[in-house]
Amino acid sequence: MVKFRHARQPVVEIVGSQQVGHVPYASRQHPPPAVKPPDTTHKDSVARARAAGRQARTSLPRSEQSVLTLPERDVVGILEGQHSTRLPDFIPVRVGRMLETPFSFYRGAAAVMAHDLSDSRVTGHMLIASGDAHLANFGLFASPERRLIFDLNDFDEAYPAPWEWDVKRLAASVWLNGRNSSHTEEQCRTAVQACVRSYHKALRVLYNHTVTERYYFQMDAEFLAAQRTPAHKRIKTEETKARQRTSEQVLTKLTTRDEGGEPRIVDQPPIVRHPPVRNFELMQRLVDQYRSTLREDTALLLSQYRLVDYALRIVGVGSVGTRCWVLLFEGPAGEPLFLQAKEAGESVLATHGRVPNPPEGVVTSLITRGQGYRVVGAQRILQAQSDPFLGWIKDVTGDDGLQRDFYIRQFRDMKGSFTLAEMNAEATAEYARLCGWLLARAHSQSPGGAFILGYLGRNPVFDEAMVDWARSYADQTEADYEQLQRAVQSGRLPAETGV
Secondary structure, eight states, X not given: OEEEOBSSSSOEEEETTEEESOOOOOOOOOOOOOSSOOOOTTTTHHHHHHHHHHHHHHHSOGGGGGOOOOOSOOHHHHHHHHHTTSOGGGHHHHHHHHTSOHXXXXXXXHHHHHHHHTTSOOOSOEEEEOSOOOGXXXXXXXXXXXXXXXXXXXXXXXXXXXXXXXXXXHHHHHHHHHHHTTOOHHHXXXXXXXXXXXXXXXXXXXXXXXXXXXXXXXXXXHHHHTSOSTTHHHHHHHHHHHHHOOHHHHHXXXXXXXXXXXXXXXXXXXXXXXXXXXXXXXHHHHHHHHHTTSOHHHHHHHTTOEEEEEEEEOOSSTTBTBOEEEEEEEOTTSOEEEEEEEEEOOOHHHHTSOOOSOOTTSOGGGGXXXXXXXXXXXXXXXXXXXXXXXXXXXXXXXXXXXXXXXXXXXXXTTOBOOOGGGSOHHHHHHHHHHHXXXXXXXXXXXXXXXXXXXXXXXXXHHHHHHHHHHHHHHXXXXXXXXXXXXXXXXXXXXXOOOO
């Protein structure tokens, strides 16, 4: 049994496919008489979307979602194409991190999977997709009220795309993670089933509520940790660790004081390093541009801090080689504030997935106002709550003369992730179930999401199809991982391991 907290009401319990308890609808008052009758064409939009989803089964039966068909592909070539826009000194580190395990390879190969999905059959419904909803891209972070929330936490690839792609990305990651943790194939299957069935059941629960109530649904980590589930001990441990990750803690770990007493980020090559020349005047102008994208209260707060240092820092697996900066600010009482400015390139769903321009009804501003805005906008849509310091800057000209976009957020502030390899099979299945639920919540934010519910129906045909697809793609990923190994052994790609 898993319980989910509603932001404004105490608890919704989900047991199997049944909902226990009640989240009351907001009270409604009769509107005053209008000069013109109100537009009521939207009132049956959920019913029409569900009907369209049911109809889509005729063109793409749910059982056929299990079929894995791959286009012509050069896995190493796709990765090399991405390297052409990245910092060359960091490419060996990226390759080395992808060489750790097939699951690590999968984490860094979102472009490969987008390419593989580009010609796959889909139902036709598009929404704001995460683009990289694998099992390691869920975690803990602080809400503006300083409560810890468990949710999706990576949106670099977010873009309007077919809904199935996110489900497949998550399902295959569950199987690969299970193999990485030495779980049996049957345990891998069980975990994927738990994940996809939870996605399916969550949509049924969410669409029993209003669009506003779906918007307010969220997972409170403290509440989850109190539940007697196989993963509750791990959640409680990570919750405690996340609460200890503050700017003050980062200050003691990453900085020192110079001769004048100013805090300075310590170089730790190749992970952290300062640029050869620091241009504080340029960086301050960029900070001012970033501040203009914040809410008034956060912008006013940031205006009380001064920028004292910044440095490049390697992050993640797939992001290694992109330009990512840690910015250190100091407040009026000497208090630290760390922000992270991360390069935002085009989503792999657009470049390698070849997703066309989104149809009417999907948020088109995400693809017209710059890549940093795309990441920030998608994060605000897909997360139940987002970092108040989330903002962006556009058209930053680098030393190579090229313009790039960035998004900015707090660095390590009450953030936590789970060491998946330390979870046993039972806890992994429970964790996968939570992630499936959260993906459904994210998908339910886009208009027309009831289409998915109509397509899935009440039986598990689609769920079982995703399980079979996940195993097939896990097999393919392991073969791709071996290709990467051969490319390194032949000297085609450089690699630096252990970083």
